[in-house]
Amino acid sequence: MIETYAMKVIRISLITMGLWPEEHRLEKEFSFLRYRFLLPLAFLVLLMFIPQTANLFVVYNDLVLITENLTTVNFPVIVVFMKFFVMKSYKKVLGDVIESYTRDWENLKDREDTETMMKGANIAGRISIGCYVLTEITASIKMLQQLFAIIRSEINGLDRIFILQSLFPPIFKVTPYYQAVCLGQVIGAYCLATSYAGVDCLVYLLVFHICGQFQILHRSLIRTINSPKILQNPKRFGYFLAIIVRKHEYLNWFAEAVEDSFNVCFLVQVLFSTLLMCFQYFLVFRAVSRSEGLAVNDVAFMVTYVIANMLFIYFYCYMGELLIVASAGMRNAALESNWYMLTPNNMRMVIFILFRSRKPLKLTAGKFSVLSMETYSSSTIASTSTTTRPAITAIGGIGAQLAAQVTIFTLQLA
Numbered sequence: 001m002i003e004t005y006a007m008k009v010i011r012i013s014l015i016t017m018g019l020w021p022e023e024h025r026l027e028k029e030f031s032f033l034r035y036r037f038l039l040p041l042a043f044l045v046l047l048m049f050i051p052q053t054a055n056l057f058v059v060y061n062d063l064v065l066i067t068e069n070l071t072t073v074n075f076p077v078i079v080v081f082m083k084f085f086v087m088k089s090y091k092k093v094l095g096d097v098i099e100s101y102t103r104d105w106e107n108l109k110d111r112e113d114t115e116t117m118m119k120g121a122n123i124a125g126r127i128s129i130g131c132y133v134l135t136e137i138t139a140s141i142k143m144l145q146q147l148f149a150i151i152r153s154e155i156n157g158l159d160r161i162f163i164l165q166s167l168f169p170p171i172f173k174v175t176p177y178y179q180a181v182c183l184g185q186v187i188g189a190y191c192l193a194t195s196y197a198g199v200d201c202l203v204y205l206l207v208f209h210i211c212g213q214f215q216i217l218h219r220s221l222i223r224t225i226n227s228p229k230i231l232q233n234p235k236r237f238g239y240f241l242a243i244i245v246r247k248h249e250y251l252n253w254f255a256e257a258v259e260d261s262f263n264v265c266f267l268v269q270v271l272f273s274t275l276l277m278c279f280q281y282f283l284v285f286r287a288v289s290r291s292e293g294l295a296v297n298d299v300a301f302m303v304t305y306v307i308a309n310m311l312f313i314y315f316y317c318y319m320g321e322l323l324i325v326a327s328a329g330m331r332n333a334a335l336e337s338n339w340y341m342l343t344p345n346n347m348r349m350v351i352f353i354l355f356r357s358r359k360p361l362k363l364t365a366g367k368f369s370v371l372s373m374e375t376y377s378s379s380t381i382a383s384t385s386t387t388t389r390p391a392i393t394a395i396g397g398i399g400a401q402l403a404a405q406v407t408i409f410t411l412q413l414a
Contacts, residue, residue, distance in 0.1 A: 004118070006125030006205050007101075009132065013198040017191065019087040021094035040195065041084065043188035047181060049077045051166035058167055064286065069165050071279045071305075072142065073192075075272045080192055082268045083199040090261040097257050100250075101209055113216045120208035127315060128201035134311065135193040138304040143186055145301060150182070163189070200269075200312055203262055207319040207363070210255050214326040217247055218333040225337035225350070234345065241349050248330065248356065255323060255361040266316060267366030270375075273309040280306050313376060320363035320371030330357035 014020040018037025027033045052073045059065035087094065108114045146163045153161055160173045163185040172181050224230055224240045231237055280302055331354050342350065363371040 004121040040191035047184040055167040120212040124205040124208040135197040139193040211326040317376035327361035
């Protein structure tokens with residue numbers, strides 16, 4: 001089997017987090033490993049989400065601290081909770097999808113088809129690696145930022161602070177409990193980043209796979225209609241057309257399985273990512289309006305954090321746009337062929353394919369908002385229109401332009 005490096009990276013990261021849909025060989029030997037996803041969840045819940053939520057009642061009168069609290073952990077953890085829920089609830093469906101993905105690669109025999117699939121897989125791989133690197137860098141910047149703050153507090157003899165803004169009983173500020181909590185929060189932060197990026201990258205890879213399969217199907221339909229030898233034999237034409245119809249229905253199932261599994265996750269992530277960007281713009285706006293200035297590490301974290309969130313939204317919408325164009329292309333494939341050479345009976349069979357393709361496949365957020373480039377533009381405008389300050393609008397514009405440039409770059413490399 002041809003396994004692209006994108007699938008290898010995604011599979012390893014999701015297996016580590018216990019989210020991979022297929023059963024690993026070690027899980028058959030050691031059944032307790034099936035519940036290993038509870039370990040990263042324990043880090044997220046016990047050392048991050050609950051302590052930070054409790055801390056909200058302490059800083060309730062400070063809007064800046066509340067904003068930092070929500071954007072740093074609480075909102076991202078809620079999104080990751082949803083991803084854990086989706087991966088576990090739809091494990092069987094997603095397992096079938098992964099199995100179909102593997103079977104499609106094994107059935108590739110034509111060189112042109114292989115090149116088409118490899119092109120999409122390479123683009124998905126670059127996007128996936130970039131998303132992993134960006135999320136890990138963002139988490140690392142935050143960890144280093146807090147580590148320097150801890151060192152300063154220790155040197156100055158101040159009260160101990162944790163890696164994240166948290167509320168723990170006083171006993172947890174005593175050695176060795178304090179070091180254990182800080183280490184657990186660092187591990188939890190990287191579990192958060194890996195889970196956040198891993199599920200998204202899996203969706204990107206599957207959508208690129210669907211689009212590549214549609215391109216192959218387009219060529220098959222054109223070749224079938226344009227082949228004089230096939231057209232001369234009505235039974236042979238019907239046989240090849242039946243294969244195309246079955247393949248078309250299979251791709252519709254594949255896309256609908258991905259959409260049904262992740263549409264609620266898309267909704268939650270788009271909503272919370274938009275809120276996160278708005279909160280980050282608020283923090284910058286407050287610092288600029290009060291002429292307080294921002295430390296270099298604060299600026300680095302804000303920039304990477306905003307860009308990461310905008311990129312994830314952008315790639316969701318970009319994948320949705322690709323799927324719409326690829327699925328609607330079946331109609332174009334029929335019209336680009338020598339359809340006028342078909343007999344009336346053959347033409348009626350092709351019309352069924354055109355009829356089935358009149359409604360393109362889509363990725364939606366909660367089944368009511370289509371993910372497309374229009375959605376991305378709306379979310380970007382919504383998050384940057386909260387203020388008319390040029391500095392804030394510039395940050396949103398830079399993030400949007402960077403997302404577009406990254407996609408153009410990956411397409412050019414492919």
